[in-house]
Amino acid sequence: MTRHFLRDDDLSPAEQAEVLDLALALKADRFSAKPLAGPQTVAVVFDKTSTRTRVSFATGIADLGGVPLIIGGGESQLGAKESIADTARVLERMVAAVVWRTFAQAGLEEMAEGTTVPVVNALSDDFHPCQLLADLLTIREHKGALAGLALAYVGDGANNMAHSYLLAGATAGLHVRVGAPEGYLPDPAIVRRASEIAAGTGGSVTVTTDPAAAAAGADVVTTDTWVSMGQEDEKAVRQAVFADYIVDAALMARAADDAIFLHCLPAYRGYEVAAEVIDGPKSVIWDEAENRLHAQKALLVWLLERSAA
Ligand code: CP
């Protein structure tokens, strides 16, 4: 059966741990796995801009012996002239997998339903699950384990990163706390799903409008831009709404003494995070960015193996 990765809870807790184990192994021996030798092609399609996702998938697919085919927004017939379903059927005849950064989660689901090759969400309006694999890998490297740690996400609680932290964090057994203002709280359906998962992993989910309460004693503090791709028209309103949710030294002081700071990047210093934090000693953002490569390679290897079984 073809396995896709459209949202964080497409991997069970055991499967998520397998992918992270594999990522650590591939990081230690970067060119050992060549499942795409042939070489096979992987299509990587972008409807939104990207630096990390584009470079990490292109590099990772090459590391695995394959050829990355990067297709930018407006460069293919997809969307404007051809349906997702027809595109899905053409791609499966030639490529080993489809990686897609787009707006609507429903589009990814339609692509996955219409094709026999794995489809990977490289960020949608609702989720950024590849980023979470890299984040969990980074936390594991710095903290030794995941289950039982407290992670505070402060800022826009309704965006793709917040939703992915809830689902992937609960899957990993983390105590996930989201601190966000009224009107920008996570989707209740995602909170319910994350709580269900947490009940089975020993984790927990807390949503609060108080950033200090979210950060109290946390092992990991993280945030994301206040203005996600596609929300540029709301910039002024958002900067006002989120002003009290900046991760600065005062907020970090509420976290555990050995807390680490994560940010998926790109970052806007002085808005969601103060320069003293993101450029300070607790920040592990460059490890996090590098781990996109290792985590996504592991994901591709795992999806291809499982889909062939
Ligand atoms: N974090 C992340 O996905 O970065 P890019 O938008 O540069 O790919």
Ligand code: NVA
């Ligand atoms: N929430 C951000 C993440 C960027 C990697 C966005 O969607 O723009």
